[in-house]
Amino acid sequence: METLSAGGKIARFFFAWVLLFLIWLMFTSTLALQEVLTGAGVSFIIALPTNRFFTEVQLYRFKPLRLFYVIEYLFVFLWALIVANLDVARRVISPKLPINPGIVSFKTKLTSDFAKMVLANSITLTPGTLSVDIIDDTYYIHWIDVKSLDPEQCKKDIAEQFEKILLKIF
């Protein structure tokens, strides 16, 4: 993790402020002047002590092109979520419970904690997999229907589609 310059810290603070302000606007879901002003003040005060939680890298890495990848990621994720649910539905309804569970492991190339968490959450919500632990860069995944125990193959089956977009975003 790189250390932040003074400018980086200020940028981080503004990032946290804008994010909290957006959440406030969604909470109130109105654009009345009083609400907006109060929201700006409140999110400013809350962002002062909590901005160090939000991001750990310099904000100059942020490029607008990455927003497209975020949207692409959302679509991939939604599709995987729907597939996951149909998969669960099939397994739950069928009377013989076609499962072959096990815990597999693979390594990831992602570095930041946030990206690892996003990948783990996505894995949890996609077909038949549940992340049990992350130790350094190794994921341990509970797989409801183990097809292979080889780490490379597992990674290709489980996480490839998310990881290659996440590598572009972060």
Add this chain to the structure above:
Amino acid sequence: MIYYLILIIFLLLLMIGAAIYSIAQKDLLYAVIGTGLISLVLSILFLLLQAPDVALTEAAIGVALTTIVFIITIRNTVRHEDEEKNRRTLPNQTTK
């Protein structure tokens, strides 16, 4: 309308069942999880009785704070109601 009544009666029965469960259960941790269920059902019932303020209070208090206070007590004392049984199973229950 009879449909809604059936659902409400189901919720009421669920609440009675959760109360009986959390009183009758010998394992205190399960009893505490039972109180969480009581608070969940109670919150839905308060909303059905048109009291959103009270439902919000019940949700906020019952979902985490009551649980953590009870769990701290269990951690500091004993987990099982019959203490003889508790001593027998203590070694593999407190450490991982």
Add this chain to the structure above:
Amino acid sequence: MNDILDIFGMILLLIGGIFLFLGGLGIFRMPDTYNRLQAGTKATTLGGMSVILSVGILEPGWFIKTLVLVIFIALANPISSHALAHANYKRGNKPYLKGGPEYDQYRKVFEPEVKETKDNTTEKVKEEETA
């Protein structure tokens, strides 16, 4: 246009209900805790999300607030289920394995003696374990 949105909302509502039901049925039928978590998390997450979103579609003024709820569910639900799975393994509840013990690769983290048979991952017992 409005009718189409309404019909879309109704369909979403119905789908959400079905998935919530499947979540309940799943945690009832599955054989062990991990599989129950699988069914419970995925089905209830999508079910809850689609019910809430359908309400947002049926009443367009509510859409933004329902969107907040959906975002929170999508962030928070996997975390809690991950924490439960992790805690369950640490307590020593081994998963139900159909294929045999080699299907459980996570065990190597806790029992380093298995290391010789199959060595391709880092063996690092967490330092907190000893604390």
Add this chain to the structure above:
Amino acid sequence: MKKVLVISLLAVFGGYLLKVLFQIDFGHQFFTNGVKDLYLVASPEKLKVANVVTAIVVNFRGFDTLGEVTVLFLATTAMASILYKGRHQLGERAVLFSGSSIVTTGSKLLFPAIILLGVYVFIHGHLTPGGGFQGGVIVATGFLLMLMAYKDYSVSHIVLSVVESLAGITFASLGLVGLINGGSFLNDFMGNGTLNALFSGGLIPIIYITVGFKVGAELTGLIYTALNEKD
């Protein structure tokens, strides 16, 4: 023997309770000469407060709220003094290890949002369900999340007690100003604004904000005290 006695006692008690309750007509106005109608009309008409429950808690029965906040403060103090074991205990965390990196990162991300939700709930106490107590509880729950997820996250006792005392003093002095100004505790001396705007209701939002800070600080202190306690 004891069980039989208790069950018969409870049966008598429950029977009488039900007998009384069956005389109430469920779903109809029970307290016919009550203050309900007065409150329901006066709250939007005079005070311009949309949420009548808030108006009752803070304005019509504001003195009770002061007592209630005091009870919570006493609970925190009593818990700390009952559990006190000696000076060496202070500063020791009883959470043995941090959670896995998913849990810590997730709680780090959600913590500001939870605090913001708490603040939203107690600022909008006069417009939507919720208010100072609920908002304070939500804020305390946010701190609970951080205290649980991290091994070495700590809350400063000094900051907590300063926030709590300041909020309490503000509440009491606002009430006293009302007493001097209008003749009753928490009498409203500000303009009322229009119904359903954020800046409306005169003193009520300000008091609920102080209540929110006070309850949040108290409950956070309570959890922190309890969590540090380990044999």
Add this chain to the structure above:
Amino acid sequence: MDFRLFDLKIVEYSFFITSVVVILIGLYGALVKRSLIKVVIGLSVFDSGVNLLLISVGYLTSGTAPIYSPGLLKGMPLTLENIKKLSEGMVDPVPQALVLTAIVIGFGVTAVALSLVIRLYRHHKTLNIDEIKNLKW
């Protein structure tokens, strides 16, 4: 859309019956159980029952929550007649305000009781009230 919930007379008392049953269950737990934590759990269950009873006493058939939100006013001018008309369809706010404070106070009571339990355990090394003398019959 209009949903009137309680048109049937039979079921109307189910809320009262439920809350009385929950109160009795909680009292039973508080009186009979020997573990002190169980006694506190019984008290908290009792608390829930009382809260449900108070709220259901204040319920009004096909009433709505006592909040004059914009969705309820629907752009009506805020005259006295309109407010009176709206307030006739609202449930009783006084029990709600009571219960609102009762829940928070109940939590404080639970916390203090549990800290007393911890203290007693430290002193007596047991939670069984039969062994802690002079506390209960």
Add this chain to the structure above:
Amino acid sequence: MLNIIIYITLGFMFTGIFFSTLRFILGPTAADRTVALDTLTTIAMALLVLLSFVYNRFIYIDVALVYGVLGFIGVLVIARYLEGAL
């Protein structure tokens, strides 16, 4: 039309609640019971949103919001206790 769909959805939800409660009662370990509680929390949140739609009051959604944000903390507390961390 909408009424019927809401009836059917409520029926599905309550069946889900029923099965989760069965798992809550049967569940052999504490983790199973907590899984059931987690599922019940999510179902209850969806139910609260649907009820606020049925009563047509926008402000009732706040209750569901609080449940959605705080619901996972309760589960996390129990999980951290089971882990041995508390």
